[in-house]
Each structure stands twice: as C-alpha cells, then as structure tokens.
Amino acid sequence: MPAPLEPHGGRLVYNVVEDRDRAAAMTAGLTKLEIEPTVGPDGAPIRNPYREIMSIAYGFFSPVEGFMTRNEVESILKERRLLSGWLFPFPLVFDIDEDKLKALGLKEGDKALLTLKGKPFAVLDIEEIWKLPDRKEFADAVFGTPEKNKEVVKRRFDEKHPGWLIYRSLKPVALAGRITVVNPPRFKEPYARFWMPPRESREYVARRGWRVVVAHQTRNVPHMGHEMLMKRAMFVAGGERPGDAVLVNAIIGAKRPGDYVDEAILEGHEALNKFGYFHKDRHLVTMTLWDMRYGNPLESILHGIIRQNMGATHHMFGRDHAATGEYYDPYATQILWTRGLPSYGINGPPHEIDKGLKIRPVNMGEFAYCPKCGEYTYLGISYGDVKEAPLCGHEPEKISGSFLRGLIIEGLRPPKVVMRPEVYDVIVKWWKVYGYPFVTDRYLKIKEGELEVEL
Amino acid sequence: MTYKIGLLIDEKRYEAIKGTPLASNLRSMFGGEIRILEVEVDDDLAKRILQEFPAARVDSRGFIEDLPVAFRRALFEAVAATKNAGREALEKVLQRMDEIKAAAAKEKEYVPPPA
Numbered sequence: 198m199p200a201p202l203e204p205h206g207g208r209l210v211y212n213v214v215e216d217r218d219r220a221a222a223m224t225a226g227l228t229k230l231e232i233e234p235t236v237g238p239d240g241a242p243i244r245n246p247y248r249e250i251m252s253i254a255y256g257f258f259s260p261v262e263g264f265m266t267r268n269e270v271e272s273i274l275k276e277r278r279l280l281s282g283w284l285f286p287f288p289l290v291f292d293i294d295e296d297k298l299k300a301l302g303l304k305e306g307d308k309a310l311l312t313l314k315g316k317p318f319a320v321l322d323i324e325e326i327w328k329l330p331d332r333k334e335f336a337d338a339v340f341g342t343p344e345k346n347k348e349v350v351k352r353r354f355d356e357k358h359p360g361w362l363i364y365r366s367l368k369p370v371a372l373a374g375r376i377t378v379v380n381p382p383r384f385k386e387p388y389a390r391f392w393m394p395p396r397e398s399r400e401y402v403a404r405r406g407w408r409v410v411v412a413h414q415t416r417n418v419p420h421m422g423h424e425m426l427m428k429r430a431m432f433v434a435g436g437e438r439p440g441d442a443v444l445v446n447a448i449i450g451a452k453r454p455g456d457y458v459d460e461a462i463l464e465g466h467e468a469l470n471k472f473g474y475f476h477k478d479r480h481l482v483t484m485t486l487w488d489m490r491y492g493n494p495l496e497s498i499l500h501g502i503i504r505q506n507m508g509a510t511h512h513m514f515g516r517d518h519a520a521t522g523e524y525y526d527p528y529a530t531q532i533l534w535t536r537g538l539p540s541y542g543i544n545g546p547p548h549e550i551d552k553g554l555k556i557r558p559v560n561m562g563e564f565a566y567c568p569k570c571g572e573y574t575y576l577g578i579s580y581g582d583v584k585e586a587p588l589c590g591h592e593p594e595k596i597s598g599s600f601l602r603g604l605i606i607e608g609l610r611p612p613k614v615v616m617r618p619e620v621y622d623v624i625v626k627w628w629k630v631y632g633y634p635f636v637t638d639r640y641l642k643i644k645e646g647e648l649e650v651e652l
Numbered sequence: 653m654t655y656k657i658g659l660l661i662d663e664k665r666y667e668a669i670k671g672t673p674l675a676s677n678l679r680s681m682f683g684g685e686i687r688i689l690e691v692e693v694d695d696d697l698a699k700r701i702l703q704e705f706p707a708a709r710v711d712s713r714g715f716i717e718d719l720p721v722a723f724r725r726a727l728f729e730a731v732a733a734t735k736n737a738g739r740e741a742l743e744k745v746l747q748r749m750d751e752i753k754a755a756a757a758k759e760k761e762y763v764p765p766p767a
Contacts, residue, residue, distance in 0.1 A: 454760075455707060455718065568683040594681055599709065599717035600658070604686075606721055607660060608766040612685030628765040639761050 199408040199440075201399040201508030202555045206260025206283045209506060211396055212377045213254050220379040224317055227310035228301055232318065234645060235292070235366050238356065241638070242645045243451050244363045248486035249289055250311065250319050251650075254378040255394035257485050257503045263375035264291040267327040270371075274338045276542025277498065282552040284543070285502070286495040288339060291321065292329065292368040309372070310379075316652040317380050324374035329367055336364035340492055340524075346540040349494055349529035358524060359453060360490030382650035388449065391463050391484040395506040398444070398483060402508035405478070409434050409441040411511045411559060412504035414519065416448050416489060418457045418465035418624060420616045422596045424474065425564040425573045430513040433559045442479040444509050446500075449649060450488035452636040455602070459644075461627040461634075468619040483507065486649065493518055493525040494533035498547055498554070505556040513559045516578070528578055534558035565593035566614050605634050655698045656715050659728050661687040668732040677737065691727060691737045697746075704749060705756065720756035721763060 214220045234242035252258050269280050270288040279285045303309055305326055311319045340361055341350040354361035384392045411430045427443050445466045449459050470480040485503055496519035501512050518530035537545040547553045562578035569591040576585040587593045604611055628634040669675050678687045702708050711717045726748055730741040
C-alpha cells in the first residue's frame with residue numbers, strides 16, 4: 198500500500214480553530230487556567246503539557262482528541278487501548294492541584310480556557326474530573342515492573358528514569374476532555390521550518406508521490422551509525438527510486454543535561470540533505486512536540502502512531518529504541534514488534550492485531566565501523582543466547598554516544614567516519630550560542646522560559 | 653573488575669609522550685583517525701571516580717565516560733609526568749580532586765567552543 202497510510206483510528210484529528218472571530222466566540226467568558234510545567238524533585242521542569250496539547254490538536258496522536266478519563270486510562274494500563282479499542286501506549290493526563298481547582302470553581306461540563314504564559318491558547322471541554330491514584334504506583338503501572346512484565350523489564354523504574362518521574366510527579370487531580378487550540382502559535386526559528394503537522398506532511402508525501410516512507414525516530418544529532426541505519430532501513434523496507442524517502446522526526450521536549458540541544462538535533466539532520474548525504478527529494482526532517490517518556494517498546498507504539506499519522510509506511514527500530522539506562526531489554530521494541538507483549542495486554546505485534554497500527558516495522562540491529570574493511574558492517578540483533586556479531590571477520594568499532602560526547606567536549610573534530618563534518622559544524626554553531634555543546638541547567642531554564650512557540 | 657578511561661591523543665598530547673613506552677601503547681581507532689591511550693582503573697578507583705562525578709557512567713565497552721574535561725586534562729598531565737597509565741597516575745589526580753571538581757563545576761555551564 199503506498200504512502201500515506203490511513204491515519205491511526207481511521208480519521209485524522211485537527212482540533213485547531215484558525216478563524217479569530219470563531220475563536221473569540223468560543224472563549225468569551227471562560228475561566229482561565231494557566232498551563233504549568235510538571236517539575237521534578239529539584240524544581241526543574243520535566244514536562245510541559247502544552248506540548249501534548251499541540252500534538253493532540255494537530256493530529257499527531259490521532260485518534261486521541263483530548264486528555265483521558267479514568268476509564269480510558271485504566272483501559273490503557275490494562276491493554277494499551279483507548280476506549281474505542283485503538284492501540285495507544287501512554288495515559289495522557291492534564292493534572293492540577295486540588296486547591297487550584299477549588300479556587301477556580303471548575304466542574305464537569307464546563308469549558309476552561311487554557312492559557313500559555315498568560316495568553317489564550319486552547320479550550321478544554323471538561324468531561325470528567327478524577328483523582329489520580331498513588332502516583333508511584335501509577336508510574337509503575339504505566340511502564341511496567343520486573344515482576345509483572347518480565348519479558349522486557351529488567352529492573353524496577355525509579356526517579357532516575359525521566360518518564361517514570363513525570364508520572365510520579367503529576368499533581369493529584371486530572372481534568373479530562375477534548376482539546377481545541379484556539380490561538381495557533383507561531384514557531385520560532387529554527388523550529389518553524391521543521392514543524393509539519395500530519396495534515397501537511399501527508400499532503401507533502403502524496404504530492405511527492407512517495408510510496409515507501411521509512412520513519413526515523415531521533416533525539417540525537419546524527420552520527421554515521423544513525424546514517425547507516427536510515428539508509429539500510431530503506432533497503433529492508435523495499436524502497437526503490439524515485440518514489441521513496443526517509444522521514445526524520447525529531448522529538449522536541451524536555452531535555453536532560455548532557456543531551457544534544459534541540460536546535461543542533463534538527464539542523465544536524467537537515468545538514469545531511471543540505472550537503473547531499475541524503476538526496477533532498479528523498480529525505481524530510483520534521484519535529485513533534487512531546488516530552489519523551491523513554492518507554493522503549495511502549496514509546497515505539499507512540500512513535501508508530503505519530504509517523505503513520507504523518508504519512509510513513511515503515512518505522513525503523515534500532516537497539517535500545519527510545520530508552521535510557523538499563524530498565525528494559527535493549528531489544529524490547531523488537532520483541533514487541535515480532536511477538537507482542539502479553540504482560541501489557543498486547544497479544545501480538547502492533548501491526549498485526551485488531552485496531553492496531555498499519556505502519557510496518559523495520560527492526561534493525563547495530564552497525565559498527567570496521568577499520569580493516571574501511572566501511573560499516575552490520576552486527577545484527579542479539580536475542581536469547583545469540584549475541585551480536587559482525588558480518589565481516591574483523592573487530593569493528595562501535596560508536597559509543599558517550600565516547601563521541603567526550604571527543605566533542607574536548608574540542609576535537611570527530612573523524613569523518615564517525616560524524617559528517619557539516620553535522621559537527623552545526624554542533625559548534627549552537628555551542629557558540631549557548632556556551633556549551635550539550636544541554637546544561639542554564640539551557641533548560643532558557644528553554645522553559647522561551648518555549649518553542651510564541652502566541 | 654577492571655575498567656578503562658580512554659584519553660584522546662592529539663598532536664599536542666602526542667608530543668608530551670613521544671619516545672616513552674606510552675607512545676607505543678596507543679590504540680588506533682576508526683582507521684587511524686583517532687589515537688587513544690587506555691588508562692586502567694581498578695574497581696575501588698572506579699567507584700571513587702563515579703562517586704565524585706555523578707554524571708560519569710560506564711559504557712557498554714567498560715569505559716568510564718562522561719567525565720569532566722578538567723579530569724581528563726589532569727589525568728593526561730599525570731600520565732605524562734609519571735609515564736604511567738595506571739594506578740600511580742590516577743592517585744596523583746585524586747590528590748587534586750578539590751581543584752578538579754571546582755573546575756568541573758564551572759565547566760558544567762561553559763566550555764569555550766573550538767576556534
């Protein structure tokens with residue numbers, strides 16, 4: 198089936214009111230509720246619900262139309278399905294303090310005008326107000342435990358896991374209901390040129406006549422290992438010229454110290470087609486707003502949904518997909534997409550079950566540089582007793598992300614076999630802006646103050 | 653268990669160790685594009701280093717990574733001075749830990765970009 202595939206759930210959500218008069222009529226007299234970031238134990242912002250609102254309203258999470266009711270959340274925790282039956286991995290919760298709710302006097306059936314930095318942004322139709330359970334237990338239920346989900350969870354989640362910490366840190370009450378953006382924000386540069394919500398990206402894919410579109414998930418500046426994965430994934434997906442392409446979709450949201458800065462991630466991928474490493478007609482760099490939950494197999498379902506909605510036909514999944522630390526089996530995502538995860542209520546691969554996804558997986562192992570061969574070699578995937586092993590008969594060198602960061606911060610230009618020079622130049626460009634090549638506490642404060650948009 | 657810290661050897665650093673046994677122990681990576689001097693770290697010292705620098709971590713190759721630049725620079729100076737890529741050099745560095753941590757704290761917010 199050529200791209201774009203049908204949206205997840207059969208209909209693309211677009212809850213955005215662009216007509217100013219209509220928006221004014223919708224918001225007149227509504228109680229205002231300021232969107233606040235979720236903060237971690239040290240007071241640092243770890244999530245901003247505005248990003249979820251944007252992703253919901255512009256259709257990235259179709260068929261989800263708003264924040265979830267208690268029943269919907271319970272359905273997700275039981276079998277990762279919306280009440281409509283469609284597969285969806287994470288609870289989406291708009292949380293609020295009890296005192297604040299009381300002071301505002303909002304009740305079920307009301308509409309609230311959500312404001313962002315004091316300015317009107319979206320309307321929430323409050324369908325239900327419900328109390329969250331113990332947040333620690335809630336966070337465990339969202340991600341899994343080694344006892345309950347032993348097929349992929351290797352150790353108990355804790356405060357060091359950014360996604361677990363988000364759910365652990367939610368305020369005690371949830372407002373559920375449909376979301377409508379009534380004041381579409383303007384993206385700042387460099388974000389503006391990468392913002393291509395599903396309605397636009399699907400049109401773009403159709404206009405180009407692309408048939409096979411392989412999605413690449415990223416929160417990283419691309420090194421050569423990433424580039425090898427993207428290029429080889431196209432072979433595996435059966436791509437042929439000229440109607441096929443790689444859709445890079447960067448997840449932009451709360452960062453952690455040590456990550457690459459968002460601007461460098463986007464422009465780093467852009468550099469690959471700007472300088473011809475990807476043909477400009479076969480490569481598209483885009484972004485989605487979401488504070489990563491690092492849920493490995495669960496996050497891969499969300500990524501599949503986002504990219505199917507954006508028009509992709511295939512999704513590449515590599516080792517340790519959307520992971521941090523050693524909570525999950527490094528190939529948990531591949532296990533999900535080949536066998537399913539029954540302990541999460543997912544009894545088959547997400548693209549083979551009823552009301553599952555239509556996008557197809559391209560499961561990939563790692564590539565490493567072999568100095569003897571003078572090229573990258575495939576190491577494959579390790580599972581059970583089978584361990585990764587190079588296709589060539591030598592000893593290839595893996596690109597360790599932390600090794601590469603060490604090289605960069607010592608001011609050394611990575612060799613061409615590790616990183617394209619133009620990509621490194623992008624890192625240095627943003628290093629000069631922020632005084633550091635990676636995310637710092639200072640960067641986090643700047644970003645929370647500025648956000649990616651202006652209203 | 654033994655861990656490693658990989659010190660990147662550029663031309664300037666190579667000059668400092670040229671002619672010593674250390675120079676013949678360099679490991680070449682990525683087809684000779686990078687030279688590394690591997691410093692062996694025993695279990696006790698590894699624990700101490702990881703404790704002193706919470707952002708540091710052991711990667712899948714058994715290397716201690718995400719160390720401050722100040723630590724790596726001090727380690728190279730100690731290695732070059734002692735002509736030793738093991739415990740002796742590391743102990744010399746640990747004696748300067750307060751000074752290194754002070755420099756590392758500043759470096760969390762600013763490291764001059766390459767010219």
